[in-house]
Amino acid sequence: xxxxxxxxxxxxxxxxxxxxxxxxxxxxxxxxxxxxxxxxxxxxxxxxxxxxxxxxxxxxxxxxxxxxxxxxxxxxxxxxxxxxxxxxxxxxxxxxxxxxxxxxxxxxxxxxxxxxxxxxxxxxxxxxxxxxxxxxxxxxxxxxxxxxxxxxxxxxxxxxxxxxxxxxxxxxxxxxxxxxxxxxxxxxxxxxxxxxxxxxxxxxxxxxxxxxxxxxxxxxxxxxxxxxxxxxxxxxxxxxxxxxxxxxxxxxxxxxxxxxxxxxxxxxxxxxxxxxxxxxxxxxxxxxxxxxxxxxxxxxxxxxxxxxxxxxxxxxxxxxxxxxxxxxxxxxxxxxxxxxxxxxxxxxxxxxxxxxx
Amino acid sequence: xxxxxxxxxxxxxxxxxxxxxxxxxxxxxxxxxxxxxxxxxxxxxxxxxxxxxxxxxxxxxxxxxxxxxxxxxxxxxxxxxxxxxxxxxxxxxxxxxxxxxxxxxxxxxxxxxxxxxxxxxxxxxxxxxxxxxxxxxxxxxxxxxxxxxxxxxxxxxxxxxxxxxxxxxxxxxxxxxxxxxxxxxxxxxxxxxxxxxxxxxxxxxxxxxxxxxxxxxxxxxxxxxxxxxxxxxxxxxxxxxxxxxxxxxxxxxxxxxxxxxxxxxxxxxxxxxxxxxxxxxxxxxxxxxxxxxxxxxxxxxxxxxxxxxxxxxxxxxxxxxxxxxxxxxxxxxxxxxxxxxxxxxxxxxxxxxxxxx
Numbered sequence: 127x128x129x130x131x132x133x134x135x136x137x138x139x140x141x142x143x144x145x146x147x148x149x150x151x152x153x154x155x156x157x158x159x160x161x162x163x164x165x166x167x168x169x170x171x172x173x174x175x176x177x178x179x180x181x182x183x184x185x186x187x188x189x190x191x192x193x194x195x196x197x198x199x200x201x202x203x204x205x206x207x208x209x210x211x212x213x214x215x216x217x218x219x220x221x222x223x224x225x226x227x228x229x230x231x232x233x234x235x236x237x238x239x240x241x242x243x244x245x246x247x248x249x250x251x252x253x254x255x256x257x258x259x260x261x262x263x264x265x266x267x268x269x270x271x272x273x274x275x276x277x278x279x280x281x282x283x284x285x286x287x288x289x290x291x292x293x294x295x296x297x298x299x300x301x302x303x304x305x306x307x308x309x310x311x312x313x314x315x316x317x318x319x320x321x322x323x324x325x326x327x328x329x330x331x332x333x334x335x336x337x338x339x340x341x342x343x344x345x346x347x348x349x350x351x352x353x354x355x356x357x358x359x360x361x362x363x364x365x366x367x368x369x370x371x372x373x374x375x376x377x378x379x380x381x382x383x384x385x386x387x388x389x390x391x392x393x394x395x396x397x398x399x400x401x402x403x404x405x406x407x408x409x410x411x412x413x414x415x416x417x418x419x420x421x422x423x424x425x426x427x428x429x430x431x432x433x434x435x436x437x438x439x440x441x442x443x444x445x446x447x448x449x450x451x452x453x454x455x456x457x458x459x460x461x462x463x464x465x466x467x468x469x470x471x472x473x474x475x476x477x478x479x480x481x482x483x
Numbered sequence: 484x485x486x487x488x489x490x491x492x493x494x495x496x497x498x499x500x501x502x503x504x505x506x507x508x509x510x511x512x513x514x515x516x517x518x519x520x521x522x523x524x525x526x527x528x529x530x531x532x533x534x535x536x537x538x539x540x541x542x543x544x545x546x547x548x549x550x551x552x553x554x555x556x557x558x559x560x561x562x563x564x565x566x567x568x569x570x571x572x573x574x575x576x577x578x579x580x581x582x583x584x585x586x587x588x589x590x591x592x593x594x595x596x597x598x599x600x601x602x603x604x605x606x607x608x609x610x611x612x613x614x615x616x617x618x619x620x621x622x623x624x625x626x627x628x629x630x631x632x633x634x635x636x637x638x639x640x641x642x643x644x645x646x647x648x649x650x651x652x653x654x655x656x657x658x659x660x661x662x663x664x665x666x667x668x669x670x671x672x673x674x675x676x677x678x679x680x681x682x683x684x685x686x687x688x689x690x691x692x693x694x695x696x697x698x699x700x701x702x703x704x705x706x707x708x709x710x711x712x713x714x715x716x717x718x719x720x721x722x723x724x725x726x727x728x729x730x731x732x733x734x735x736x737x738x739x740x741x742x743x744x745x746x747x748x749x750x751x752x753x754x755x756x757x758x759x760x761x762x763x764x765x766x767x768x769x770x771x772x773x774x775x776x777x778x779x780x781x782x783x784x785x786x787x788x789x790x791x792x793x794x795x796x797x798x799x800x801x802x803x804x805x806x807x808x809x810x811x812x813x814x815x816x817x818x819x820x821x822x823x824x825x826x827x828x829x830x831x832x833x834x835x836x837x838x839x840x
Contacts, residue, residue: 157659160683161675163666164659219623223616246669259580259665262619263658266576266626273630274651283640294631301620302514302521308616309520312603318518326517 138188139181141200145207146175149275170238171264175214178230183209183336186474190340193467194350201280202343205289208276209336212293215268216300222258222265223308235261269297281343289339296335303327310394320370320396321363328369329362356457364450365478367443370395372483374431375440381483386427392418396446401439409433451479495545496538498557502564503532506632527595528621532571535587540566540693543831547697550824551707558637559700562646565633566693569650572625573657579615579622580665592618626654638700646696653692660684667751677727677753678720685726686719713814721807722835724800727752729840731788732797738840743784749775753803758796766790808836 150172157164187206188199196202218235221227227237239257247253273293277286303326310316310323337358341351372381373388374397388395401413413433416426434440454475463471511525544563545556553559575592578584584594596614604610633650634643660683667673667680694715698708729738730745731754745752758770770790773783791797811832820828 153655156655160656160659161663161679163663163670163673167659167662216623219619222619225612243669246671252669255582256665256669260662262576262579262622263662265619266573266622267655267658269623269626270630270651270654273627273647277644277647283644287634287640287643290630290634294627297627298510298513298624299517301624302517302524305524305617305620306518306520308613312600312609312613313520314603316520322518 138185138199138203138206141188141203142181142184142207142210145203145275146210149207149211149271150175153271166242167235167260167264167267170235170260171214171268173238174218174229174232174234175210177232179210179214181210182477183213183332186333186336187340187343189467189470189474190337190354191344192340193461193463193471194341194344194346196340196344198280202340203279205276205279205281205339205343206336208272208293209339211268211275212272212297215265215272216297216304218261218265218268220304222261223304227257235264279343285342285345288342292335292338292342296331299326300331303331311391320366320394320399324363324366324396325359328366329359332365333358333362350461353457353460357454357461360450360454360457361475361478364447364454367396367447367450368479368481370397371440371443372481374434376483386422386424389417389427389430390420390422397434397439397443400442401434401437404439404442405433405437409437447479451475454478495542495556495560495563498545498560499538499541499564499567502560502632503567506564506568506628507532510628523599524592524617524621524624527592527617528571528625530595531575531586531589531591532567534589536567536571538567539834540570540689543690543693544697544700546824546827546831547694547711548701549697550818550820550828551698551701551703553697553701555637559697560636562633562636562638562696562700563693565629565650566696568625568632569629569654572622572629573654573661575618575622575625577661579618580661584614592621636700642699642702645699649692649695649699653688656683657688660688668748677723677751677756681720681723681753682716685723686716689722690715690719707818710814710817714811714818717807717811717814718832718835721804721811724753724804724807725836725838727754728797728800729838731791733840743779743781746774746784746787747777747779754791754796754800757799758791758794761796761799762790762794766794804836808832811835 150168154165154168154172157168184206187209188202191199191202191206217229221229221234222236227234227240229237233241236254236257239260240253243253243256247256273290276290276293279286279289303323306316306318307323307327310318334355337354338351341354346354370388370393372385373383373393373395374385376383376385378385398417402410405413413430416422416430419426422430458471507525507529511522511529514521514525541563544559544566548556548559548563574586578586578591579593584591584597586594590598593611593614596617597610600610600613604613630647630650633647636643636646660680663673663675664680664684667675691712694711695708698711703711727745727750729742730740730750730752731742733740733742735742755774759767762770770787773779773787776783779787815828
């Protein structure tokens with residue numbers, strides 16, 4: 127089974143790459159006729175889209191499409207590729223909000239423009255402002271083009287409108303999640319559980335949107351769509367909780383990301399909520415000396431990690447992941463899935479629940 | 484004729500308002516279930532959308548729809564209203580780029596959030612950053628929802644995809660125009676004529692997009708669409724050149740905007756290009772002492788204005804507007820238009836060519 131599973135993934139990935147390449151080449155050529163500097167923006171977008179990303183979302187569209195009997199992956203590849211445009215657009219805007227200039231280990235759009243504008247703008251604050259301005263425009267383009275690219279799929283116009291509805295609902299929820307998540311860092315009047323943020327920011331946008339797009343493209347029944355949505359809802363929350371654990375306990379050599387950032391930032395994850403449920407006052411007092419302190423040392427971060435373990439917060443979070451996984455599997459059991467797709471789903475479940483990076 | 488013309492406009496305006504009100508109420512209610520702070524973002528959007536704007540674009544959709552025989556303005560009002568969402572989204576992002584906090588004489592989204600975040604963020608730079616972050620998210624929502632709202636028009640799914648294509652082309656061009664226009668202020672390697680910027684930023688987005696949407700909704704023939712596009716192209720450039728003249732020579736009491744801003748900024752308009760074609764070296768030297776100087780006084784601004792007049796730059800720009808208007812009217816003469824719509828078109832032509840504010 128592993129072989130045909132790998133073959134499906136490879137075929138699907140190259141279908142998506144081919145759509146993206148053709149799309150980007152056309153946009154760039156058109157931009158050139160408007161002005162060479164506009165073509166530069168598309169160069170930056172192409173560079174970034176080709177620099178990395180797991181392309182998890184487009185894979186999910188095509189997996190789900192196949193699961194529900196879709197027979198023309200090439201015809202629906204634009205809808206899958208559109209997910210990658212959308213996601214890059216959202217990441218570009220997120221990076222502005224997070225004041226980040228690096229993505230996938232390379233310059234993001236703002237990072238690229240920071241270099242490009244160096245000869246023209248002496249003032250560093252001005253340079254940052256205009257680099258971020260170019261980023262705003264790049265994200266807008268990708269968001270807009272994701273609707274348009276989706277519409278070039280070879281399905282009925284009615285089906286296209288139906289998957290666009292999923293797109294707009296996904297955007298609506300992820301932006302709500304992003305706003306609340308951003309405000310959580312400083313609004314002392316914000317009360318929201320990490321589970322709610324995970325539901326909207328991760329489950330709806332990262333899992334439900336692409337998987338439901340695939341299902342609708344394949345013409346899945348309403349009942350099957352409901353089971354699929356249920357599966358995605360639970361798996362998405364598990365994915366976010368795993369992400370939170372990796373953010374604190376991950377192996378930096380494997381993840382390529384610092385595991386001290388979330389501790390310094392004082393990120394209010396489900397695991398941290400569990401800590402406050404379970405810890406003694408003494409543990410809480412010690413925790414608060416370091417958690418959310420921007421100048422925390424690696425040794426102090428290790429104390430925070432130990433407190434998360436000793437209090438049982440980490441174990442409770444692991445247990446929650448197991449539970450969400452079980453719910454997800456229960457929803458999945460209502461669907462008839464052939465072995466090749468089952469193998470890909472297992473890969474997806476592993477990514478969501480037990481991955482290390 | 485004036486009466487029925489006014490009646491059409493009023494009916495259309497209330498159709499659009501009603502769609503916007505219903506849309507905003509639904510989004511806000513949905514946001515409330517996600518989190519009250521997300522509902523606050525929709526409050527800000529509603530406040531801004533109800534604060535002003537000429538609603539020129541939605542009027543143009545319905546005018547064009549009527550011109551080509553469309554009989555169900557209520558059914559297509561969502562496509563018209565979608566233009567207003569799109570435009571507000573673009574303005575919100577433009578304001579970030581221009582570091583503006585006011586729009587329609589009231590706080591824009593960033594301005595609103597600057598106040599909202601006051602109790603939570605002591606640092607002014609942080610407060611600006613997060614206020615602008617909320618603005619980025621608001622603009623993204625409106626861009627995304629403009630595709631979605633358009634899709635609720637009561638026309639065939641194929642027609643909806645066809646007008647969405649216009650939307651994405653309009654966004655593609657206006658963003659290219661915005662990037663180039665922004666970079667013109669500091670990139671010394673930028674060579675572009677003001678006419679090219681006007682073509683993409685104003686003609687394509689402000690005129691061609693809404694008028695063509697209306698035409699396609701009404702099922703106009705390809706020949707008629709070509710004439711309409713030609714009309715919009717010329718009228719849009721005239722509109723931009725008039726805007727540039729008002730920006731420097733307008734009556735502040737009438738326009739509600741400063742007429743010194745463009746002079747301080749050194750905005751490279753068609754009129755300024757004409758100045759460099761026509762002026763003597765002595766005139767150019769004097770002009771450059773003040774033009775683009777951020778601390779220019781009202782008296783010095785008056786010298787700049789006089790130089791634009793004396794050199795013939797203003798008169799040449801007025802002549803260009805007359806010429807673009809003539810081209811627009813020639814394109815229009817190929818279309819059969821009934822008197823009520825003709826009266827509305829005249830209003831539009833006056834707005835574009837001879838308005839004072």
